[in-house]
Amino acid sequence: MRIVAIIFLLLLTSQLVGQEMPCNIEHSPVIVNEKLSYDIYMKVGFIWIPIGESIFIVKESDDYFNAEMTARTFDGWSPLYKVNGVFRSHLSKADGLSQHYLRWTNENGETSYDSILFDQSNLICKEFLGPNPQKQVVYDLELDHCVQDMISTFYYIRTPLYENMIPGDQLPLHLFYNKYQYNIDMQFKGEEIKKIKSLGDQNCFRLEAQSIKGKHVDKSALMTCWISNDEKRIPIVFESPMKFGELRIILKSIESIP
Numbered sequence: 001m002r003i004v005a006i007i008f009l010l011l012l013t014s015q016l017v018g019q020e021m022p023c024n025i026e027h028s029p030v031i032v033n034e035k036l037s038y039d040i041y042m043k044v045g046f047i048w049i050p051i052g053e054s055i056f057i058v059k060e061s062d063d064y065f066n067a068e069m070t071a072r073t074f075d076g077w078s079p080l081y082k083v084n085g086v087f088r089s090h091l092s093k094a095d096g097l098s099q100h101y102l103r104w105t106n107e108n109g110e111t112s113y114d115s116i117l118f119d120q121s122n123l124i125c126k127e128f129l130g131p132n133p134q135k136q137v138v139y140d141l142e143l144d145h146c147v148q149d150m151i152s153t154f155y156y157i158r159t160p161l162y163e164n165m166i167p168g169d170q171l172p173l174h175l176f177y178n179k180y181q182y183n184i185d186m187q188f189k190g191e192e193i194k195k196i197k198s199l200g201d202q203n204c205f206r207l208e209a210q211s212i213k214g215k216h217v218d219k220s221a222l223m224t225c226w227i228s229n230d231e232k233r234i235p236i237v238f239e240s241p242m243k244f245g246e247l248r249i250i251l252k253s254i255e256s257i258p
Helices: 003-007 150-156
Strands: 034-044 047-060 064-073 083-092 098-107 110-119 124-130 137-142 170-177 180-196 200-210 222-228 235-242 245-256
Touching (some): 064 150, 083 150, 098 150, 200 235
Antiparallel strands (some): 064 083, 083 098, 124 137, 222 235
16 A cells, blocks of 8 residues: 555554445535645654645535545655655535545656546446556446545545544444455544644544554554544544554644635
C-alpha cells in the first residue's frame, strides 16, 4: 500500500463488520465551497517534523457533490521522498454514495492512475488501473454491498449523530480500494478534549480502528481520529504509528471559496 493511500486510510481495520453501512446517507455536514487544509507531521525521536500538506475542497453540480483532495510533500523532503497526488470523488446528492472515484499520484517519479465507475444500485463497478490512462487495465468487479471510496469516506465519517452514540458503538464502513472491498468497523470511543498546539483545546468525538497491514504500517497499529463536537463534525486530527515513526495530520485552516 502506497504511503499516500495510508495517510488517508487511517481508519481501516481488518475485522469484518458486525453491522452494515447504510446505502442512503444524509451528507448534511458537507458544506459546499468548503476548503479544509491540513499539515502532515512525522515524529522522529521526540520531534514532530512537518513533511507535507493536504487540502480538501467541495463544490457541487446539479446532481453531485464534487470532492477533491490534493496531497504533497514539502520541497525540503524531495531528495528523500517526494509525493504529489490528486484524489476526486463525485458523491450523489440523492444517496450520498460515490459514483466516480479518480486518483492520480506521483511517488518518487513513479505515477499511478486509478479510476472507478460505480453502479451502486446493481452492486458492480468498473475500475481502470495503471501507471497512466494509456497503459491502464480494465477490471469489471462485483460488490457485496454499497461502498465508499477513499475520499467519500472522509465525508461519511462526518455524517453520524455521534452525540446519540455511546462508547463502544461501531460505525460500519464498506470501502472499495484497488480492486478490493474492505468491510470495516470503526469504534466510537466517546467525547474528549484534544489539546492541539496550533488550535488550543478542542471538544471532539474520538474514533479508533486497527490498520490494514501494508508496506509502511503494521497490522497492530492503532489509528485514531478526532472529529469536532459540533454540527459540522470536521476531522481535526488523525494519528497513526508507522513502521518508520508516527504520523499526525492536523487541521490548519477552514475557508470558504468562490
